[in-house]
Amino acid sequence: MGLICWIKLKMKMKYLSIVFAVSIAVISSITTVSCNKNKTETNLIDVTEDAPVNDYDGNTYKTIKIGDQVWMAENLRSTHYSDGSPITFVSYDNDNANVSVYGRLYTWSSSMMGATGSNSTPSNVQGIAPDGWHLPSKAEWQKLINYLGGENVAGGKMKEPGIAHWTNPNEGATNESIFTALPGGMFAFWQEFQWKGDYCTFATTSDASTPGHPAVVTVRLQYDNTQAIIGDFHPDDAVSVRCLKD
Secondary structure, eight states: OHHHHHHHHHHHHHHHHHHHHHHHHHHHHHHHHHHHHHHHHHTOOOEEEEEEEEOTTOOEEEEEEETTEEEESSOOOOSBOTTSOBOOOBOGGGOGGGHHHHOOBBOHHHHHTTOOOOOSSSOOOOTTSOTTEEOOOHHHHHHHHHHTTOTTTHHHHHBOOSSSSSOTTOTTOOOTTOOOBOOOBEEETTTEEEOTTTEEEEEEEEEOOBTTBOOEEEEEEETTOOOEEEEEEOTTSBBBOOOEEO
């Protein structure tokens, strides 16, 4: 009987060891899920609607505070600078019906109003913007993109969802930033309209020229991915403009 009791005790201890090990594994798993959940929650973005702004022409624009930056939530439609002087602009396909949705397109010289390039924060270039606002630099766009999770995902959080304006599939568009990016296309310097529905390209104040290669920094979003791509275009390409509050 003593031998049998010893065997039963040994088996019971082995069973308890297995139960203990499984319990530790489950607790560890729960802790990991909890930590991951908390990590996700800390990455939530802070977005609030801000006061609308008017340009010289009387156009009213929705604005949005994303983190500590206040952006226009619509593409610029201005035909005059804040001092009343006229702006050279292009409407996509030379059709004013596109302006109310996609805004107007502007070359770098039109956007900058004679100012020199800047990559500072703030850019200190009012340029085409209404009073109290400015044209953002590459650094300021990068700050927005970083706040929204980085270049690989920020575009999806900035694009208007659905395919009313964007080409199918409008990959990963959530507009959780309420930036409501729309695919206004561009007017290439060789006099061709391109990409309405497919891409939107935004101006910056930053010069990217190298010897023999004039270029300016732009930010591009596309219908087929969630990226916010910082690249460069020719200064005479006309693109969309979003302004940033001083």
